[in-house]
Amino acid sequence: MHILIQIRSWLMQTTVWKYLGFTSAVVGLVCYALSSSFNHLFGNWNLLKIFLYSVFCFIICLLILSAMIWKNHSRRLRFRVQFAFLVLTLTSVYSFFSDRVMNGKPDSYSLISSAAFAIMSLSLSRQTQCGFEVDLLYFFLGCLIVQLMKIKWQLFIVGAGFSYSLIILRSSFPSIDTEPDNIQDEISVVIDVLSSQLASTDKITSSMIEQLRTCVNAIQHDNLYVINMFLEQLKEYFDDASELVLSEQNLEEVLKIDAISQETINNLQETIKLIVSVGFEKDCSSVYSSCRREYLEEFLIKNLFDFEKFSIENVNKIPWKEIRHPIKRWIKASKVAIKILFPTERRLCDLVFFGFSDAADRSFTDVCKGSTIHLLNFADALANGSRSPERLFRVLDVFEALRDLIPDFESLFCDEYSVSLRNEAILVFKNLGKAIVAIFVELENAIRQDQSKTAVSGGRLLPIVRYVMNYLRLICDYRKTLEQVFEDHDNHVDDDRVPSSSSLLVQMDRIMKVLDTNLEAKAKVFNDSALSCVFLMNSSSYILQKIKNSELGDILADDTIQKHQAKFRHNYEQYQMSSWNKVTEFLKIDNNEIVPSDMVEKSMKEKLESFNLLFEEICRVQSTWFVLDEQLREDIRISIERNLLPAYGNFIGRFQSVMELGKNTDKYIKYATNDIEARLNDLFQGS
Secondary structure: OHHHHHHHHHHOOHHHHHHHHHHHHHHHHHHHHHOHHHHHHHOOOOHHHHHHHHHHHHHHHHHHHOHHHHHHHOOOHHHHHHHHHHHHHHHHHHHHHHHHHOOOOOOHHHHHHHHHHHHHHHHHHHHOOOOOHHHHHHHHHHHHHHHHHHHOHHHHHHHHHHHHHHHHHHHOOOOOOOOOOOHHHHOOOOHHHHHHHHHHHHHHHHHHHHHHHHHHHHHHHHOHHHHHHHHHHHHHHHHOOOOOOOOHHHHHHHOOOOOOOHHHHHHHHHHHHHHHHOOOHHHHHHHHHHHHHHHHHHHHHHHHOOOOOOOHHHHOOOOHHHOHHHHHHHHHHHHHHHHHHHHHHHHHHHHHOOOOHHHHHHHHHHHHHHHHHHHHHHHHHHHOOOOOHHHHHHHHHHHHHHHHHHHHHHHHOOOOOOHHHHHHHHHHHHHHHHHHHHHHHHHHHHHHOOOOOOOOHHHOOOHHHHHHHHHHHHHHHHHHHHHHHHHHHHHOOOOOOOOOOOOHHHHHHHHHHHHHHHHHHHHOOOOOHHHHHHHHHHHHHHHHHHHHOOOHHHHOOOOHHHHHHHHHHHHHHHHHHHOHHHHHHOOOOOOOOOOOHHHHHHHHHHHHHHHHHHHHHHHHHHOOOEOOOHHHHHHHHHHHHHHHHHHHHHHHHHHHHHOOOOOOOOOOOOOOHHHHHHHHHOOOEOO
């Protein structure tokens, strides 16, 4: 059944009949030129006959191909009468000479030419209405039957069957005649009577248009119950985080066209046929589109998404923190519109305009155009808005939603009337991609321009480091999408603000390098070189953790982790050299036996006093410093203890041995080993 419907739809197309008529004319003319009838009439071929017949054939074929042009003239009575007379004269002459030469049995070429000319006449009757097409069809069918009977009278059945098939085929389609049945009487109608008839036609058409509106409203009334059920499903979909998953089967169940009564559909189809048959196809399409468009836009605006509230002018005025909810609602509304509402309108147009594909395409576009533009305007406003980095992830959400809908746009809007909507969707999609690339550039500039000269307290982590690394980790969730964006950008670079060669890897690497440069500049602000090293260690440790605990390690360049590990080790060594190496310098023991014992004692007393002062000062200062990572803090303290405590124990033991027996050493030895450990435990607490 579906195949039959497709065949019927195919046969309704004017273009099909145009080329079918052209092909039939060519076959008929060629076969007639080869037939015995032609030879009996005109004799053997020569160059002049070939030339004249070729010109004649060219004219006939040209007339067949331009049959649609006659349609504009065929409403003129004088044109119709004169053209019908011309065809009548030609067929009469053909019939006269044909009867003279067809005393014997016709050959196969004559049969084929008659059948081909009959099909050509049927084609003409489907394209224009000059008043002779049906008569021409009957003439050639009659010729075919007569020729078959001359061969063998039983072949009458074949000829009659073929003729009956063509006549039934023609009668099964709606008539395209635009004039009353009594065309013979119209030859004598005067101008004022014609004017009266035109006025009467306007009244009839107006009545038909009103009937059309009534039928369309009936469709919407029949569909109301299903719509209310659909809204209940949508309410649940819009209120939670669920996804819209629709298979082809339950898509049909969501908004059934079957819910519309067959009587309503039949009434609408008949009304449309009547209006189109009197030449008001565009008016018919316009009225239908107006009714359905208002219904569709009201449904979308009232129940799904307030397009007027979120117009291009208003979108960029909304604070960015408040636009997340509208974006989520837009994404869901777009899916409902493109995957459910628009396909339903497409099927409905094809149904009610069955046999008028051009009107169906035009009506569908007019119905959906306004809603589609509203949807795309919201996305385009985001694409053309601010390039601030915090917008990236919301723009990515819209980009991904539109990317997933592009195939639906391409399948829905593929005819000549709606192709501009498909192109507009693709353009907005590309603009979103450009906006994403531009936001990356803006992020890079924001890091570079963060030129604060104030040192952070205690070498703490800069807010921009935390912001950038968390930002890059979130980017990992959109990795595949961003790779697509940058790949497309590489192929279509037309923005001077964006690098001409880029990829996600390149952009991430650039951001990391700019961040490193920023940190190096900030480290120079500190007056204490040891504190500068602690600041850089904090940063490197945080960066390494974020890279290792996410997909950043897979996206960034292979040597990124090694670079930051090397920087961390270098800064730790510099920290030791600039602080604790100075402390342990005072704990070195002079083993030169030539030096007198009293001089050794004096030297060790001075070293111990210097150690006590420097150790006290370093512990006091570095207890106000802060190491973010607790494990790193513990590792640094353990490393200091391993170097300091053994050296301090050896020094104290030697100091006690060189002091005179019985002398009080407590006033020189200020810290026991446990005291040293306790003071080291207070380091990097930020207090």
